[in-house]
Amino acid sequence: xxxxxxxxxxxxxxxxxxxxxxxxxxxxxxxxxxxxxxxxxxxxxxxxxxxxxxxxxxxxxxxxxxxxxxxxxxxx
Amino acid sequence: xxxxxxxxxxxxxxxxxxxxxxxxxxxxxxxxxxxxxxxxxxxxxxxxxxxxxxxxxxxxxxxxxxxxxxxxxxxxxxxxxxxxxxxxxxxxxxxxxxxxxxxxxxxxxxxxxxxxxxxxxxxxxxxxxxxxxxxxxxxxxxxxxxxxxxxxxxxxxxxxxxxxxxxxxxxxxxxxxxxxxxxxxxxxxxxxxxxxxxxxxxxxxxxxxxxxxxxxxxxxxxxxxxxxxxxxxxxxxxxxxxxxxxxxxxxxxxxxxxxxxxxxxxxxxxxxx
Numbered sequence: 225x226x227x228x229x230x231x232x233x234x235x236x237x238x239x240x241x242x243x244x245x246x247x248x249x250x251x252x253x254x255x256x257x258x259x260x261x262x263x264x265x266x267x268x269x270x271x272x273x274x275x276x277x278x279x280x281x282x283x284x285x286x287x288x289x290x291x292x293x294x295x296x297x298x299x300x
Numbered sequence: 301x302x303x304x305x306x307x308x309x310x311x312x313x314x315x316x317x318x319x320x321x322x323x324x325x326x327x328x329x330x331x332x333x334x335x336x337x338x339x340x341x342x343x344x345x346x347x348x349x350x351x352x353x354x355x356x357x358x359x360x361x362x363x364x365x366x367x368x369x370x371x372x373x374x375x376x377x378x379x380x381x382x383x384x385x386x387x388x389x390x391x392x393x394x395x396x397x398x399x400x401x402x403x404x405x406x407x408x409x410x411x412x413x414x415x416x417x418x419x420x421x422x423x424x425x426x427x428x429x430x431x432x433x434x435x436x437x438x439x440x441x442x443x444x445x446x447x448x449x450x451x452x453x454x455x456x457x458x459x460x461x462x463x464x465x466x467x468x469x470x471x472x473x474x475x476x477x478x479x480x481x482x483x484x485x486x487x488x489x490x491x492x493x494x495x496x497x498x499x500x501x502x503x504x505x506x507x508x509x510x511x512x513x514x515x516x517x518x519x520x521x522x523x524x525x526x527x528x529x530x531x532x533x534x535x536x537x538x539x540x541x542x543x544x545x546x547x548x549x550x551x552x553x554x555x556x557x558x559x560x561x562x563x564x565x566x567x568x569x570x571x572x573x
Contacts (some may be wrong), residue, residue, distance in 0.1 A: 283343065287343060292351070292355075295351075
């Protein structure tokens, strides 16, 4: 019973945990739906030439084909 | 009463139904919006680490054989079965985690427990990550920024960090946003390491612990080096931040994490290479 209690506690915790919002610039400049909230913010960021997400591990076709090949090999 | 043949497949079918429910939306969206070939190029909108851990769960379920038959079908699978009718990926992940927790409680077979443990980590990765990144966003970005500024300073460039900004005397050089942080890649790397470790070395060994440390260090070092090089000049940024370079970096990270994790699970010896 211990294991399932732990899982349920984690799930309950995830559902009720408080969500903080970082107000420091430049986090205040964007949100989940729109990267740019104000034009002033957009202009400011564009003057600095770097702001974009990095690559995810194993994203794209090569990663997918590689892990598929490994799984097929391990299943033999 | 022991579960019979059909009940064995009912438990497995529930696991796969939960995973299908959780993944059907991004996969379908990827295929319908981009076409099959482009969806394949994007690993069907789901990270390769997720597909890999599902593959290892499937291998463990195939191996466990009779163990799953000894599980008594109870109220939890019934609730999961009903709950899976709700068309929501989040609900499906939570139900998969609950089912996996129930299997952990019911079985002492290590192969079946390995499959269930990987399921728990897979199901809770996304909600844990989004909560962690929301709760500690400022701190995580500040830590990344500090490490980048230290590395850039080693190359005799006078920079300093302020919150999530890398600055020099002329102004802001680099902004480190949520997507630039190592946290997402760390969670995928941990998923790969955990899946391999649980499948091939269920008990944590010293080599396994070292491999985890190596995986974490390599992902952080890779990201910090990438950001540091980008912050040095515009041509570096253009070179590192293009599509080809992104693809190369993601494959490099994947190969190194797989290599270190299989080494940690003692699937091969470095002396034989």
